Amino acid sequence: MFNSDLIKYLTALSKISFTENEEENITKQMHDIIALMDKVKAFNDDVCVSSHESIKYENLREDTINNDYNTKEAISNAKCIEDNYVVVPKII
């Protein structure tokens, strides 16, 4: 059942936030979406193999260092940089 606690839990996991009005709307929308998702509960999975069991990782390449990109390019889209460092608010 979609309630305020569940929405708060999911917004924390998703790292997004809603105003009170928006929270009311999103609760109703998620309730309807989950009702559609509940369809999967009726599926009888006693003899089914998960689809991801068939993926085989056979062609992994060697982990080699190359110089395709430089630091300046790599941080060229960061909004707040200083001397090739990305600046963020204090973490600790």
Next chain:
Amino acid sequence: MNLFEVRKELDSLRISAEELTKYYLDRIEKYNKKINAYITVCDKTALSDAKKAQKLINEGKSGMFTGIPFSVKDNICTKGIKTTCASKMLEDFIPFYDATVVEKLKKDTAIILGKTNMDEFAMGSSTETSYYGTVKNPYDLTRVSGGSSGGAAASVSAKMCLGALGSDTGGSIPQPASYCGVVGLKPTYGTVSRWGLIAFASSFDQIGICANSAIDSAYILNGICGVDDKDETTSNKADKDYSSKIGMDIKGLKIGIPKEFFTDRIDKSVRENVMGAIKFFESSGCEIIECSVPSLEYAISAYYLISSAEASSNLSRYDGIRFGHRSDMGDDFNSLIINSRTEGFGNEVKRRIMLGNYALSSKYYDEYYNKALKICGQIKKEYAKIFELCDIIITPTAPSVAKKTDQKTDIVSSYLGDICTVPVNIAGLGAISVTCGYGEGNMPVGMTLVCKPYDESTIIAVCDFFENNFTKKEATAYEI
């Protein structure tokens, strides 16, 4: 003219690369305001590349794509050109590398006319979630172009390019192609490298093509397919020449018609047009075999659970720190990230991230995500069983024609509209959509031909056969 014919015109110097490029740039200038297919138009670089292309043509060194103008969906990275995913989150993001598919086009000196509009982060079926506004349908400007590759499909339909690269996660190429009256080819998963495609759901995403004809889609697929050591999921089973079966005799071809795709949840005019095409194939000597995908009723739910789960992980990189929208508000690290994401993402993206986190959370993982994985495995098996008896499968591409832009659709109904396309992504198969008739409001109706893994050559050839016996109506509404 198809791509091959344009190639001949260029190589015989009857037209120049610059003339051809200018022709399309002029059309974009004239019509894009009405249609909104392009987010970014690369007029300067396109004309400069056209000069380089012409030099190669003059020297007799042209490749298949030299001087050919393409549009590229705005979730495919283009070095030095803004790549926004139609989102405020990436509105000023400029990649410092090209996607592999773009590298392949550029190696041949193809012309990139611009970046096409789409649903935000490819999440949607109408481009109504785009930060840059909806793409209008060239057949009727009061209707949507479909999505998420709506801009790609509309750019081909309104002759604002010769071919378009799009992407597909749950039908985002065939559906807008169907709505806009063009061909849309979604290759078998692993045919085309995803390196440089901004990820939505990595186990479903695939770059594909919108084109004027099946044969054009074959030529373009030839150029962009193949193993890439930057994408471990690419396969060495890609064909050498996807046009190789064009002209083949289709007598005796076994066509599977899954009954679940022809119920009354598909609009009557769509069913009638697709059945009309099937009858044509039967009268041409094909064998029509009724078959079944019993687990189809779970496909939508399974698709949205898995794609949203993968999206919640893929979109966790958007924190405003290294790239993307960064909020001005946020006294601490966590608040900065939350505010950046809240401001940067649209509502549909937020809903899917929430749904994905719900499905993956410890309390609900088994009953939703794991269950969805098993449904996907079962749907794959059901398609494999059909292909033991059939060569191809035909279904409608979408349950209806393109809707009006002022028609309000609730979220669940819009998800259910993907019922014809998501099973193909779940099964990882290749599919091509082609116009097979005209329905409500004289809008194009598309049918999808689904192939065995890596057998796009067959569906391309069958599609080409159909096109040669079908009179297509061109879009004209946007020219008025």
